[in-house]
Amino acid sequence: MATTEVERRRGQLAALSIAAVVIIVGVPLWWRTTETYRAWLPVSQIKELAKLQLQLSADVEVVFARGTVTPEQQKKVPLTLSQDEEHIVDEKTALWYRYETRYRTATIMEEDALNQPTAAEADLSLHTLSESPCGSLVVYVIPESSPLLLQDVNVYIGQRRTAFLRVGTQMRVGRTLEQLLAHLEPQLKQVLQLMSFSHADITAALSDRVRLIPGNKGGIADSMRAFKSSPGYEITFSLLNPDPKSHRVHWDIEGAVQTYIQPLLTKLAPVANFSIDSQTLYYAMLGVNPRFDSSRSAYTLNVDSLAHVINPVEARLGSNAASSNPVLNFLLYIPDAHHSPLYIHDHKKQEVPSNAFHSPRWGGIMVYNVNGFYGSEVVYPVDININMAKVMGVFLAQLRLLLGVQSSSPPPGFLVAPCSSTGLADWELDRLMWSRSVENVATATTTITSLAQLLDQISNIVINDNIAQQVSSAVTSLQLAVAELEAGNLGFALQYSKEAILASERAFFDPSLLHLLYFPDDQKFAIYIPIFLPMCVPILLSLLKILSEARQKHREKHAKKE
Amino acid sequence: MAAYRCSYSAVLLILCICSVSTAIDSEETTLTGAHHVGEVDNTQTATETGEQTTEQPVVEERRWEAIDVEEATPGDSDIDEKDTSAPETIVPLTVPQLKDDFQEELVIRPLHSGDIYASFQFRTLWETDFMKGNKVSHYRLFPKSLGQVISKFSVQELHISFTQGYWRTMQWGQPFLPSPPGAELWVWFQDSVTDVDGMWKELTNVLSGIFCASLNFIDSTNTVQPSASFKPLGISNVTDHRFLRYATLPREIVCTENLTPWKKLLPCGSKAGLAVLLKSEKLFHSSFHSEAVHIRPVCQDLLCKTTSWELRQTLNVVFDLHTSGQGKREWSLFKMFSRTLTEACPLASSSKIYIDITDNPQWEQFELSPATPLLSQALVLGDRRTFSVYDLTQQITFGTVRSLNLLIRWKSNEGDMLRPLLHAERYVAGYGLQTGEIHTLMYNNHPYRSFPVLLLDSVPWYLRLYIHTLTVTSKGKHNKPSYIHYQPSKDRVRPHLLEMLIQLPPNSVTEVTVQFERALLKWTEYTPDPNHGFYVGSSVISSLVPSIAAMDTNSTLERPLFSSFFPCKEESSYFVRIYTEPLLVNLPTPDFSMPYNVICLTCTVVAVGYGSLYNLLTRSFQIEEPSPGLAKRIANVIRKVRGVPPL
Numbered sequence A: 001m002a003t004t005e006v007e008r009r010r011g012q013l014a015a016l017s018i019a020a021v022v023i024i025v026g027v028p029l030w031w032r033t034t035e036t037y038r039a040w041l042p043v044s045q046i047k048e049l050a051k052l053q054l055q056l057s058a059d060v061e062v063v064f065a066r067g068t069v070t071p072e073q074q075k076k077v078p079l080t081l082s083q084d085e086e087h088i089v090d091e092k093t094a095l096w097y098r099y100e101t102r103y104r105t106a107t108i109m110e111e112d113a114l115n116q117p118t119a120a121e122a123d124l125s126l127h128t129l130s131e132s133p134c135g136s137l138v139v140y141v142i143p144e145s146s147p148l149l150l151q152d153v154n155v156y157i158g159q160r161r162t163a164f165l166r167v168g169t170q171m172r173v174g175r176t177l178e179q180l181l182a183h184l185e186p187q188l189k190q191v192l193q194l195m196s197f198s199h200a201d202i203t204a205a206l207s208d209r210v211r212l213i214p215g216n217k218g219g220i221a222d223s224m225r226a227f228k229s230s231p232g233y234e235i236t237f238s239l240l241n242p243d244p245k246s247h248r249v250h251w252d253i254e255g256a257v258q259t260y261i262q263p264l265l266t267k268l269a270p271v272a273n274f275s276i277d278s279q280t281l282y283y284a285m286l287g288v289n290p291r292f293d294s295s296r297s298a299y300t301l302n303v304d305s306l307a308h309v310i311n312p313v314e315a316r317l318g319s320n321a322a323s324s325n326p327v328l329n330f331l332l333y334i335p336d337a338h339h340s341p342l343y344i345h346d347h348k349k350q351e352v353p354s355n356a357f358h359s360p361r362w363g364g365i366m367v368y369n370v371n372g373f374y375g376s377e378v379v380y381p382v383d384i385n386i387n388m389a390k391v392m393g394v395f396l397a398q399l400r401l402l403l404g405v406q407s408s409s410p411p412p413g414f415l416v417a418p419c420s421s422t423g424l425a426d427w428e429l430d431r432l433m434w435s436r437s438v439e440n441v442a443t444a445t446t447t448i449t450s451l452a453q454l455l456d457q458i459s460n461i462v463i464n465d466n467i468a469q470q471v472s473s474a475v476t477s478l479q480l481a482v483a484e485l486e487a488g489n490l491g492f493a494l495q496y497s498k499e500a501i502l503a504s505e506r507a508f509f510d511p512s513l514l515h516l517l518y519f520p521d522d523q524k525f526a527i528y529i530p531i532f533l534p535m536c537v538p539i540l541l542s543l544l545k546i547l548s549e550a551r552q553k554h555r556e557k558h559a560k561k562e
Numbered sequence B: 001m002a003a004y005r006c007s008y009s010a011v012l013l014i015l016c017i018c019s020v021s022t023a024i025d026s027e028e029t030t031l032t033g034a035h036h037v038g039e040v041d042n043t044q045t046a047t048e049t050g051e052q053t054t055e056q057p058v059v060e061e062r063r064w065e066a067i068d069v070e071e072a073t074p075g076d077s078d079i080d081e082k083d084t085s086a087p088e089t090i091v092p093l094t095v096p097q098l099k100d101d102f103q104e105e106l107v108i109r110p111l112h113s114g115d116i117y118a119s120f121q122f123r124t125l126w127e128t129d130f131m132k133g134n135k136v137s138h139y140r141l142f143p144k145s146l147g148q149v150i151s152k153f154s155v156q157e158l159h160i161s162f163t164q165g166y167w168r169t170m171q172w173g174q175p176f177l178p179s180p181p182g183a184e185l186w187v188w189f190q191d192s193v194t195d196v197d198g199m200w201k202e203l204t205n206v207l208s209g210i211f212c213a214s215l216n217f218i219d220s221t222n223t224v225q226p227s228a229s230f231k232p233l234g235i236s237n238v239t240d241h242r243f244l245r246y247a248t249l250p251r252e253i254v255c256t257e258n259l260t261p262w263k264k265l266l267p268c269g270s271k272a273g274l275a276v277l278l279k280s281e282k283l284f285h286s287s288f289h290s291e292a293v294h295i296r297p298v299c300q301d302l303l304c305k306t307t308s309w310e311l312r313q314t315l316n317v318v319f320d321l322h323t324s325g326q327g328k329r330e331w332s333l334f335k336m337f338s339r340t341l342t343e344a345c346p347l348a349s350s351s352k353i354y355i356d357i358t359d360n361p362q363w364e365q366f367e368l369s370p371a372t373p374l375l376s377q378a379l380v381l382g383d384r385r386t387f388s389v390y391d392l393t394q395q396i397t398f399g400t401v402r403s404l405n406l407l408i409r410w411k412s413n414e415g416d417m418l419r420p421l422l423h424a425e426r427y428v429a430g431y432g433l434q435t436g437e438i439h440t441l442m443y444n445n446h447p448y449r450s451f452p453v454l455l456l457d458s459v460p461w462y463l464r465l466y467i468h469t470l471t472v473t474s475k476g477k478h479n480k481p482s483y484i485h486y487q488p489s490k491d492r493v494r495p496h497l498l499e500m501l502i503q504l505p506p507n508s509v510t511e512v513t514v515q516f517e518r519a520l521l522k523w524t525e526y527t528p529d530p531n532h533g534f535y536v537g538s539s540v541i542s543s544l545v546p547s548i549a550a551m552d553t554n555s556t557l558e559r560p561l562f563s564s565f566f567p568c569k570e571e572s573s574y575f576v577r578i579y580t581e582p583l584l585v586n587l588p589t590p591d592f593s594m595p596y597n598v599i600c601l602t603c604t605v606v607a608v609g610y611g612s613l614y615n616l617l618t619r620s621f622q623i624e625e626p627s628p629g630l631a632k633r634i635a636n637v638i639r640k641v642r643g644v645p646p647l
Helices: A002-033 A043-050 A071-076 A108-114 A119-129 A177-195 A199-208 A217-225 A253-267 A303-308 A310-317 A388-402 A426-457 A465-487 A490-508 A521-561 B002-030 B033-052 B057-061 B144-153 B196-211 B256-264 B273-277 B333-337 B594-618 B630-642
Strands: A052-064 A079-090 A093-105 A137-142 A155-157 A162-166 A232-241 A247-250 A273-282 A291-293 A298-302 A327-333 A342-345 A356-359 A363-367 A382-385 A414-416 B100-110 B116-126 B155-164 B182-189 B244-249 B288-299 B307-319 B330-332 B350-356 B366-369 B374-380 B383-391 B407-410 B422-429 B435-444 B451-459 B463-474 B483-487 B496-504 B508-518 B534-536 B540-546 B573-579 B583-585
Touching (some): A002 B594, A043 A426, A043 A465, A052 A177, A079 A199, A108 A119, A108 A137, A137 A177, A155 A177, A162 A177, A177 A426, A199 A426, A232 A247, A232 A253, A232 A310, A253 A273, A298 A303, A310 A327, A327 A388, A356 A388, A363 A388, A426 A490, A521 B594, B100 B273, B100 B407, B116 B273, B144 B196, B144 B288, B182 B196, B196 B244, B273 B333, B273 B350, B422 B573, B422 B583, B435 B451, B435 B463, B463 B496, B496 B508
Parallel strands (some): A052 A093, A052 A137, A137 A162, A155 A414, A232 A273, A232 A327, A247 A382, A298 A342, B100 B350
Antiparallel strands (some): A079 A093, A155 A162, A291 A298, A356 A363, B100 B116, B116 B307, B155 B182, B155 B288, B182 B244, B288 B307, B330 B407, B350 B383, B366 B407, B374 B383, B435 B508, B451 B496, B451 B540, B463 B508, B483 B496, B534 B583, B540 B573
């Protein structure tokens, strides 16, 4: 009896120790050898970023010229006020707008500048006095009698970051400064909306994250027209000559780019890098056959058919071999001799004066009729020089639209200074930079959060150290960009947001995330079964047996005690 | 009648002499001495033909087109060689001087096997500078995509070819532009490039996108840096082979998707000019098809004061007579390409069709219609050949029907070709899946001259060459190579590179053999069809072969495109590059379900061993009463039946 008991105990001990070895040594060994390498990611910070709370602050300086404030009012300035606006866009996105407004009186030099005969000259001389930093604004409040502004103009928006605001007559006499400010408030707000960020712009920039409210159709169309924010753009000018037998077309694209396009791009350099190419394509046809309009003895292209024009042409354009930045295409189409003149007709069957159209996020096409350059009894081929000023005027306007330089119509009583030679006012650049920074931040956060989600869901993707590093640097840049936006340093904010977008894209599209050998779990376990099953079944059975025996013994003991 | 003929030929003679004298006059001011020689040569042949005309009325209509003079100077309009003179368009002064130029050309050579060899060449010359980071961004005739590639990757020279089929040198002679089966890419980078390998990797990826080809499979395991075989063909000061990369993909299949992007690079696309003939359904229904792009900087003038970039797009195709000719030996443009020609590309400064009639001076072999009055001679592949020329820029070429459909009708079947002076073949010998031997045979068919050849072999790492077994024998004797450059392979990193300079004795066969061992690959390294075998790229044999006629060493002269590709340094020899067959080698191939079987089997074995061990360890042993024997048990059963107590 005793021997069998000893034997049984020995068997139980052996089973237990085998189970212990399997659990303590075998399972960790198997786990470690089949583990995938996953570097540490800043998941908590990414989660924080997923809930985007942006604060945009702009510095505004309001300068009272002589004759706008009474001496007792003058005593209270300079003073600083700040205004906050809060917008909850959706449950994950919230926006705060903060305008830090400083009020002061004009210096003597500024008074001198304001005494210039015209607003444009005053604008220029104020600009030479002091250059306000990127993202800030200066509003000069000028007296009613000032000759700077025309009769029916209340607000003049300069080419730089300055605006002139005419103060009303009734406010001249003995009121407090608070009342004066309250009177100026609505107009000041309009100026800010026009020259700095507006809520519509910012929500359009967030269209990646936030579903736009339906019904606001015009806004959507506007926001879809411009290219998405990207660290660089390729601009390609193509001359399409479908009939080289009749027309020998020459264009001085090099000179035209230097004269018309380059100044704008130099100005836009902080926003993105641009590279310009041009090419000439022969025998490139439009996708539709223009209809002959006998009343005008001209060929016409309808608005509805313009959508079909691009596809066959695009096959010839060729992609950019040197970079993966988005391409803006500008095509100059010379109709062939048998189909000219060719005019584009709008919805009302009227000729479009520029004879050009643009396609959102793609580029623009201009039709350039050359049949007027030669008579009917000409010997083909005809040499034709293209008037580049006319062409570039159209392309420049399209380029501004496609790059997202908003040209919203000013409210009544506002006069916006005409474009300078650069084609872009400083405040327009600021507006673009605000919306681009917000857009970059939004895009980078979506990229990073979706990457984190993906890595979280698929557990056997290998995360290499370089990806972890890219993700961390993207997160750091994002935090910096958000902080700079909050501090109102627009230039730095844009810079950091660009870095964030680059790093996040690099992490997201890293080829090491796309390894070929991902086996699904069920297949892996099918391979392990031949060893797992015969090993685990006896261990489990003997453990159960030991357990039941122990329980029985326990019960017997219990019964004995009782 | 005879008198009239005589007088006609006399007039012709005088005309020729006159034209030559004007040419020589103009030559004094613009052209050089080398030109002079060619010109006199031309006159002699011209005079001979002139004499022949007295007996042969058929040839009467022929005129010699002095190709060297033509278009060389626009001022020679008084040379009255061509009957037709194009209406000169008056160019207004406002038109800017164009810096680019486009030429197109088709050469048709009837082969002795009855096949037809058609070679298209399109050349875009652009006076610009891609060197040293100079930004070029405004393109007219030069394709933008290739220009961007040159600028971005600082390419000095780029040669890429896609070939379907193998060029049979013994039957067809030498091609104008050789290419190996599959894809071949070789690039010289500018010496400002620091990370050549990185550039090369990126460049292959971009090119594979441009040409819709699998060039992205080019990596370090099939890229070599030949030290001597591939010298720059254009002007260059870089000869350090660190800046050279060469790779072939013998497996690459060439089809329509490669032709379409290739055609897109032409200024006229496939809409006008010679390119309308490039219909893919006909081009790929042929024995041999090869398309190539060559980019290099070239000299504009003799002193090389101005350089320009040359983009040469070539397409060579050999049509098989017997598969589609229905037994008739008759060929036309329409039969070959299913199109006829109606116009030249309006952007081309020259657009010509050449038909090789050297072996057929009296029309005894084949007949050509419509007949052309223009003849031309060109030095090509060491030989002076005669061509009938159709100038597509002249309206008269198209005749009254306004379309040109060239017709070649054979008259006789015989005719023999001169054996090519140099050709080569290659095969794998040996049996079993462990070792083997590569044999390369090079034939020098020259009766009395020996010449050196450069042999380049790039063998993948999975064939491990035993370089000590390398033997070179010609005429039964050991032939010691005067130069050997050997770079051993590294597994999964780089291939073997073997370059040798071997002197081939006259009229001999030289055999190069080397043994190899086949490696076992990892199971993920096998191709999807491993039992098909693994390709080893063609050997490249480059040589200066003694020429029959004196070559023209001045490369800046106006010549037909097909004869001006390889620069010629001396008059007595010409450059030839030939490619051997690619090899198909079987490697030991495992059964690919093996890993799973092995896992299952080992798991089962382990489980069985473990099971019995476990049993032994955990089972409790106890002593049992020995059971009664069988007899006793049977007895007990019987006793039970009988009702007797058991034992």
